[in-house]
Amino acid sequence: MNTLFSALSETELRDYCHHNIDAFESWVRRLIDELFRIKYGSDYFNYQISDDLPLIKKEMRQRIEQRMSDNPTRFPRKIDAILIEDVMYFLCRDDLYAEHFKNILEPFFSGKEEARKVLERIIPIRNKLSHGNAISYHEAEQCICYTNDFIAVFKHYYDSLGKSREYNVPTFIRIKDCFGNDVIVDSTNQYKIYFTFPLGPKVQLRSGDSYKLWVETDPSFDNTLYEVSWGVTYYGNNIIKKGVGKTIEFAVENKHVSYSPTIIIVLTTNKEWHRHGTFDDSVEIRLEEILPPIEETY
Structure with a gap:
């Protein structure tokens, strides 16, 4: 049993995990949004890579638009309404991985399949937290470690970008x-x-x-x-x-x-x-x- 987690109450443990998942989602949404805007324009949710290949599949767009319609203050942008399942789709789709995410995720992950496995382990823990179900200390440790791994990758990417900015300052x-x-x-x-x-x-x-x-x-x-x-x-x-x-x-x-x-x-x-x-x-x-x-x- 992790001694750090054992000292926390159930509520504190859940809040800790919630915070890390929220932080992970904030980082990855920012990354996807910025990369896609640069490559596909501000209306990238409707971008067609080819006649038979949309950047974002129709059922995902419809679900995201419905989430925005149901809760517009919580989801002011389409990117804010994506789920971890959508993140996995973007990060691990063959063409998008090669074009946008390979150089960011490697060598921290061995490849898109490892990134996919880690995301697949986060999802059921996220589901338990969202539905108010109890999580074990082991699940909490997995949640914290896996989300921290991704956050470290994103921080490294933005740190490297910052070194090339004329003004590397927070905004x-x-x-x-x-x-x-x-x-x-x-x-x-x-x-x-x-x-x-x-x-x-x-x-x-x-x-x-x-x-x-x-x-x-x-x-x-x-x-x-x-x-x-x-x-x-x-x-x-x-x-x-x-x-x-x-x-x-x-x-x-x-x-x-x-x-x-x-x-x-x-x-x-x-x-x-x-x-x-x-x-x-x-x-x-x-x-x-x-x-x-x-x-x-x-």
Whole structure:
């Protein structure tokens, strides 16, 4: 019995495994999305390699679209709705493996068949966790080891990419809030995200409401190498609240009514130089104007 796992409660053990599976899925979705966008374009889910060979088979596309339709806040992009079974299909399909994943997975894995076997061992453990069934210490150890193996491969790949970048610094990759909004920060919407857009995430606060959001950064960088700071302002530079960390939380009052709060989140590394002069990445979020409280009596 693993002494580390034996010291954990059943809930802690399950949370530990859940966390690792989530981390693995986050890494592999990012990898697949980036590689496919480069090769097949932003609409790669509908790409045809040849007349009789789609990049993504029809039944998979339909299932993914249904998952998005059923839970749009959880799956803001198609790639977010893929399962480990889909990951195995992408990573281990002969043509895709040779074109995209062989040089990344080898020599950490002997080949696509070993990668397939490892993924096949993760799936039943994932299923037990998803359905609330108990897992053994051995299954927990398998889950942690196998997902860590893949994460190490992905980190090595991104580390090697970083060495060839002009600016090898962390960036913001995702924003989630207490209303279920989930925004991917990429090259098309980075730096400024306006939550006032008609088609954007709707954030309408009233005086007395609290608002909370979380930012995610590139996981290939250690958290100790940078700091995230933030500030919430209204009517110019009047400050509602400011702080540090990846969790932003504040409340609005009567004096904020009719104004549109602006949230500015800044990432600054410990380096002596910075990508943008004094900082390395930033996101600006502008909310809807604050409405008055709903009065019970007049």
